[in-house]
Amino acid sequence: MEIKIKKAPLKKRKTKPVDEAKLGFGKHFTDHFFNVKYKEGKGWYDPVIEPYRNLQLDPTAMCLHYGQEIFEGLKAYRGQDGAIYLFRPLENIKRMNSSAERLCMPIIDENLFMDAMKKLVILEKEWIPKGIGTSMYIRPTMIATEAALGVHPASEYLFFIVVGPVGAYYPQGFSPTKMFVSEEYSRAVRGGIGHVKAAGNYAASLYASKIATNMGYTQVLWLDSAEKKYVEEVGTSNIFFQIGDELITPHLGGSILPGVTRKSVIALAKHLGTKVVERQISIDEVITTSQNGLLKEAFASGTAAIVSPVGHIHFRGKEYLINDGKTGALAEKLYNEILQIQYGLKDDPFGWRVKIFDGKKTPKK
């Protein structure tokens, strides 16, 4: 399917933020966005990159009532030679389609999805910040647009992609976070939708996050909903513990989001000679090993920060320190390795990096 490109007139374009240190996350979006419509019986039609604008939705658009809304998050990185890279984009495309399947939404053609991301990022390449750690965030989203009430899968959808520059996550270096273990609230249940990137999961997480933030914690450490015993995720990231000489992460049991960064950390840690184990890990084991010294490090993984060290855990009114509240060597090593692969500063033995623009010649198809 050929993507039509309608460019915004030059005089209507936004002023780009100049201070890369103040970019933050999710505050700036570019001059154009991609969208394509879907109708049952007709399939996807009219793919277009057009000037950024408000969407028009009927008040009964089904996404507003019954939550058929899924999204993805990945980044485009500018290399020092001006080349532009994506990091494992096919993983995000496949995950979006697995989210779509779970919420009875239509699958998107992988080639159309990839083509749309590449064309949009290349069209907006002047917006990609230059500093290491900065990037262009890509947010693909699908919503049900059919105007009707009544709970059933919608017959009409909109898939769109917006992009915008984001700042470095650690402009002043790592600062380990403080986790609050929630025994009262759940993010996801087995058999539910926790393993896909559905908007409703985030709404479900807000209340416990608010409690944690009010108490001075950075994020919620979620336990399994049935027994409140096993660690699942932290905030909107996956979690890793280094216990003894093993790196342990909860296995994907149906309520955990299969992070692209999680998968990359596992592969990279193995490649670097660390033993990685995917298994259930109880909060009791985490607490016990934090007391007897076996727990050396804990860190979260996700596209936003790559790796985010955990320094404190709050559990049942008590505070437990991990690695003296400092960033661990393994977290730092994994962070640096992935970062350098993403920015084209290092060989990519895994083939994770996808060059979409070579910095000099015309864009690659």
Ligand SMILES: *Cc1c(COP(=O)(O)O)cnc(C)c1O
């Ligand atoms: C997006 C997300 C992650 C991290 O996934 P990445 O692909 O590594 O960015 C982890 N947990 C939740 C709940 C998420 O939404």
